[in-house]
Amino acid sequence: MRIMNLPFLLRCLVFLMVLAVLARPQTRNSWDNKTVEGIDIMMAMDVSTSMLTQDLKPNRLDAAKSVAREFISDRENDNIGLTIFAGEAFTQCPMTNDHASLLSLLQNVRTDIAARGLISNGTAIGMGLANAVSRLKESKAKSKVVILLTDGSNNMGDISPMTSAQIAKSLGIRVYTIGVGTNGVARFPMSVGGTTQYVNIPSEIDTKTLTDIAAATDGQFYRATNNSELKQIYKDIDKLEKTKMNVKKFSKRYEAYQPFAVAALLLLLAEIVLRFTLLRRLP
Numbered sequence: 001m002r003i004m005n006l007p008f009l010l011r012c013l014v015f016l017m018v019l020a021v022l023a024r025p026q027t028r029n030s031w032d033n034k035t036v037e038g039i040d041i042m043m044a045m046d047v048s049t050s051m052l053t054q055d056l057k058p059n060r061l062d063a064a065k066s067v068a069r070e071f072i073s074d075r076e077n078d079n080i081g082l083t084i085f086a087g088e089a090f091t092q093c094p095m096t097n098d099h100a101s102l103l104s105l106l107q108n109v110r111t112d113i114a115a116r117g118l119i120s121n122g123t124a125i126g127m128g129l130a131n132a133v134s135r136l137k138e139s140k141a142k143s144k145v146v147i148l149l150t151d152g153s154n155n156m157g158d159i160s161p162m163t164s165a166q167i168a169k170s171l172g173i174r175v176y177t178i179g180v181g182t183n184g185v186a187r188f189p190m191s192v193g194g195t196t197q198y199v200n201i202p203s204e205i206d207t208k209t210l211t212d213i214a215a216a217t218d219g220q221f222y223r224a225t226n227n228s229e230l231k232q233i234y235k236d237i238d239k240l241e242k243t244k245m246n247v248k249k250f251s252k253r254y255e256a257y258q259p260f261a262v263a264a265l266l267l268l269l270a271e272i273v274l275r276f277t278l279l280r281r282l283p
């Protein structure tokens with residue numbers, strides 16, 4: 001008679017397994033090794049006052065920040081950093097894969113740092129490039145890239161653009177240069193007597209130097225005269241060759257309910273089989 005109670009016992013075990021599944025047991029402390037694609041990138045962005053020119057909408061700087069945000073968000077496996085420059089250069093964010101922090105620092109980039117006396121005004125392309133290169137020199141990645149964006153020509157700094165380009169070349173760093181701004185004249189907001197007036201200023205982009213920098217480092221020079229062109233440029237750069245990297249990620253927990261679910265299914269099937277075969281009760 002004891003065997004007649006076996007289906008009931010199996011049903012109880014199924015109930016216990018279901019309770020275990022609903023409790024969602026988890027294990028702790030697991031290491032996950034996987035291979036991802038990525039490269040090391042430094043973005044060097046001009047923040048001189050001319051970047052407020054409104055030939056791109058709403059202005060050159062905000063347009064550049066907008067496409068840079070999209071670019072960063074789409075490259076989650078890359079280490080990316082940010083250098084900003086006007087008459088001088090400094091690192092706004094060192095290379096990191098913490099893109100949330102990078103995007104926050106990018107959002108805070110403004111053109112008034114020279115007006116507030118933090119750096120001198122002007123356009124030090126050579127210094128901006130040198131700063132970005134210095135952040136990449138210790139990189140172990142096979143692919144190292146600088147994306148340099150400016151709307152002017154080099155008129156400040158102790159290092160010439162081509163000297164910086166030669167240093168980049170010696171370190172195996174490709175430089176992609178972007179000259180942003182329309183040809184001719186463009187509308188610029190000027191503060192006069194507490195009010196803002198708009199004047200037309202010439203766009204003086206040293207395309208030759210930017211082309212030479214890109215050519216010397218096996219990069220490429222791009223010209224953006226409007227928002228759509230600038231966005232397309234970043235899409236083109238996004239197609240850069242990627243390097244395989246081994247990434248070890250630490251995960252505190254992972255789901256462990258699957259064995260209990262399998263056990264519950266098998267026990268239920270065993271009960272059904274017994275009820276309709278060996279232990280089937282005849283009327």
